[in-house]
Amino acid sequence: xxxxxxxxxxxxxxxxxxxxxxxxxxxxxxxxxxxxxxxxxxxxxxxxxxxxxxxxxxxxxxxxxxxxxxxxxxxxxxxxxxxxxxxxxxxxxxxxxxxxxxxxxxxxxxxxxxxxxxxxxxxxxxxxxxxxxxxxxxxxxxxxxxxxxxxxxxxxxxxxxxxxxxxxxxxxxxxxxxxxxxxxxxxxxxxxxxxxxxxxxxxxxxxxxxxxxxxxxxxxxxxxxxxxxxxxxxxxxxxxxxxxxxxxxxxxxxxxxxxxx
Numbered sequence: 001x002x003x004x005x006x007x008x009x010x011x012x013x014x015x016x017x018x019x020x021x022x023x024x025x026x027x028x029x030x031x032x033x034x035x036x037x038x039x040x041x042x043x044x045x046x047x048x049x050x051x052x053x054x055x056x057x058x059x060x061x062x063x064x065x066x067x068x069x070x071x072x073x074x075x076x077x078x079x080x081x082x083x084x085x086x087x088x089x090x091x092x093x094x095x096x097x098x099x100x101x102x103x104x105x106x107x108x109x110x111x112x113x114x115x116x117x118x119x120x121x122x123x124x125x126x127x128x129x130x131x132x133x134x135x136x137x138x139x140x141x142x143x144x145x146x147x148x149x150x151x152x153x154x155x156x157x158x159x160x161x162x163x164x165x166x167x168x169x170x171x172x173x174x175x176x177x178x179x180x181x182x183x184x185x186x187x188x189x190x191x192x193x194x195x196x197x198x199x200x201x202x203x204x205x206x207x208x209x210x211x212x213x214x215x216x217x218x219x220x221x222x223x224x225x226x227x228x229x230x231x232x233x234x235x236x237x238x239x240x241x242x243x244x245x246x247x248x249x250x251x252x253x254x255x256x257x258x259x260x261x
Contacts, residue, residue, distance in 0.1 A: 124248045125202040126151035128231060129193045132159050132169050138228065139173055142197060145231035147177035149255045154187045190216045191224060198226040199234040201245060201252075232256050 128146050130139060132155060146153050158166040170181050187193075191200050206221035223238045223245055232253060239249040 124204045124251070125200075126235075126252050127187070127191070127200040127202070128153045129188060129191075129196050129198040129200070130155055131196045132166065134196065138197070142231060143173045143177060143179055143181075145256055147179040148258065149231060149252045151179075151231065151252070153179060153181045154184050155181065156185045156188055157183065191222065192216075193224075195226050197228065198224060199231065199238075200224045201235070201238055201248065203245070203248065 126146075126149055128142055128151055130142060130153060132139070143153065145151075155166075159169055166183070174181065191198075193200075201223045202217065203221045206217060223242055225234050225237055225241075227234070229237075235249050235253050235256075239246050239253075
């Protein structure tokens, strides 16, 4: 609060008091025309003056001292934060040049590991997308065929939101089979899986590309078919639809039939 505020506030209160008296007079006139308007006397004004605080020069001086702005000398005397000493920062133990080739190889290995985790393993890949809510007989048939074909099975999430229930159901399906079952909702987005069961055949050398969901498979790098069919029937359908994939499909079909790796 400034000193001028301390001086102006009493005047405002005096003005408000006079306004209140005038308003009460106007209301009386509006509601009772026969009554004479009240007269504001010197005694009324004197009473209002006595009720207001008396602001002296000393009060204003104290207010100026309490709320004064710092002088230029005080501002100049304020401490300035020290600048960081860059030379004092820890230095590397060796000044050997950076091996760009080693960095590139490390990035390539990391990229390959990420691609494998996203379903883009080296070599052609066969993926079966299922839901654990599908009929038990259908699930068991697909798991058995996926194990023989060396295909990977993907599910979107947990059964009823329970990890324990999901693990128990998956273990019951796998039995003695050697098959990979992954819980990966993003894999459903990468291959635009909208219904189950769905079957995806990925061409060798396919690498992920950027898309709205993060990474996706390029359209020319995979085949997809959907339907409540067996894995071998889905593969035969792919073979007829895309002859350029015939050799890859034939390899997986031979595995299902136990005719080779």
